[in-house]
Amino acid sequence: MAADNSDNNGQTDERIVLETRLSEVIRAARDEQSVSHADAAAELRLEVHIVEAIERADFAALGAPVFIKGHLRAYEKLLGLAEDQLVELYEQLEPVSNDPGLHVPKQEQVKSSNLAQMGLLVIAVVAVFGLALVMWPGEDEPAIPLEQPSAKAPAATNSVDADPVATESPSIESSAVVDEPVADPAGSPPVEHVVTLQFSDDCWTEVSDSRGRLLVGQRSAGTVETITGVPPFKLLLGNAKAVAVTLDGKAYAIPASSLRGETARFTINPDG
Numbered sequence: 001m002a003a004d005n006s007d008n009n010g011q012t013d014e015r016i017v018l019e020t021r022l023s024e025v026i027r028a029a030r031d032e033q034s035v036s037h038a039d040a041a042a043e044l045r046l047e048v049h050i051v052e053a054i055e056r057a058d059f060a061a062l063g064a065p066v067f068i069k070g071h072l073r074a075y076e077k078l079l080g081l082a083e084d085q086l087v088e089l090y091e092q093l094e095p096v097s098n099d100p101g102l103h104v105p106k107q108e109q110v111k112s113s114n115l116a117q118m119g120l121l122v123i124a125v126v127a128v129f130g131l132a133l134v135m136w137p138g139e140d141e142p143a144i145p146l147e148q149p150s151a152k153a154p155a156a157t158n159s160v161d162a163d164p165v166a167t168e169s170p171s172i173e174s175s176a177v178v179d180e181p182v183a184d185p186a187g188s189p190p191v192e193h194v195v196t197l198q199f200s201d202d203c204w205t206e207v208s209d210s211r212g213r214l215l216v217g218q219r220s221a222g223t224v225e226t227i228t229g230v231p232p233f234k235l236l237l238g239n240a241k242a243v244a245v246t247l248d249g250k251a252y253a254i255p256a257s258s259l260r261g262e263t264a265r266f267t268i269n270p271d272g
Contacts, residue, residue, distance in 0.1 A: 200222075
């Protein structure tokens with residue numbers, strides 16, 4: 001027990017050192033550049049309390065790690081710090097996977113597994129209950145055995161009028177259902193559309209169409225991305241206010257209902 005407490009205390013002391021280091025780096029850079037919390041919030045397009053939380057190394061309210069790193073890189077650029085200086089300190093504080101996607105918490109995976117097991121159990125119980133109903137005799141009925149010979153066998157016939165096809169049992173091949181995609185009667189290829197993204201500031205971006213992911217990663221100010229694909233398009237923008245969207249050359253307004261703070265997640269389907 002003493003060894004465990006020693007390990008925990010060691011980890012706590014190391015975290016405090018890293019948090020203090022990150023806070024000191026930001027504070028010293030702000031003082032050198034004469035940048036206040038309000039100035040930083042306006043430049044980064046964040047709320048003041050978010051900027052203050054970053055300086056305290058309090059990342060709990062900043063969302064997924066990919067968004068936190070985006071904020072830190074933008075802050076580095078604003079304060080004139082070395083590239084990834086703050087990001088490296090954050091990664092020592094909060095080790096995460098290199099996967100840029102949004103991960104499902106382990107707890108949710110456990111819940112999904114439990115639900116699947118419960119579903120299988122319910123199916124098994126229903127199957128046993130149904131079999132019991134079939135096997136159990138009624139008040140005036142004898143029990144039905146699993147294999148009961150047919151009371152009447154079909155009589156053989158040599159009549160020329162008999163239909164040999166009708167008397168045959170359907171083969172497995174003739175009754176099988178083949179799961180194949182339905183061809184387009186017109187034979188025309190799918191219609192492609194063009195989505196253009198113009199970035200006025202750094203922004204994490206993910207774009208996919210009906211065939212898969214087309215774009216993923218951090219985009220910097222001044223970047224223009226032209227994406228051709230088959231709708232519907234699904235977009236995730238970490239800094240939505242910094243992105244101008246056009247569809248087939250026409251301006252597209254990001255739906256207000258898709259905004260969650262600075263982040264927007266929405267679908268574009270020009271075909272309805």
